[in-house]
């Protein structure tokens with residue numbers, strides 16, 4: 001599965017700890033992240049992550065583009081609801097695209113835990129079916 005990590009500054013410690021706790025599960029997937037978040041995770045874990053630009057410089061939009069292409073299967077976005085972000089429109093756009101394409105999105109650690117439990121149990125296989133169907137439609 002293709003999994004994206006994003007965390008606002010005050011939530012980065014939480015996301016780093018979360019990825020450390022689930023490193024064994026996450027290492028078997030293709031991982032993506034906004035720039036600063038991904039650098040922090042790679043420093044503290046042995047996970048290999050494709051880094052996009054930093055969020056305020058377009059990283060959320062780059063991840064959104066993959067969502068729009070149906071190439072992202074899970075987005076873990078640890079949002080800070082108490083701090084205004086200069087790139088709020090980009091954040092809203094990413095969340096909107098996850099809803100448009102029914103992509104599982106966790107905006108806090110409690111939801112992320114539940115989604116990771118599902119991932120561990122193989123409950124994300126429906127994503128492969130959807131991607132296969134979409135591939136067939138593009139061919140015909």
Ligand SMILES: O=C(CO)COP(=O)(O)O
Pocket residue numbers: 006007008009033034035036037038053054055056059060091
């Ligand atoms: O701002 C962000 C998401 O909106 C996160 O970006 P960074 O990972 O580059 O800090």
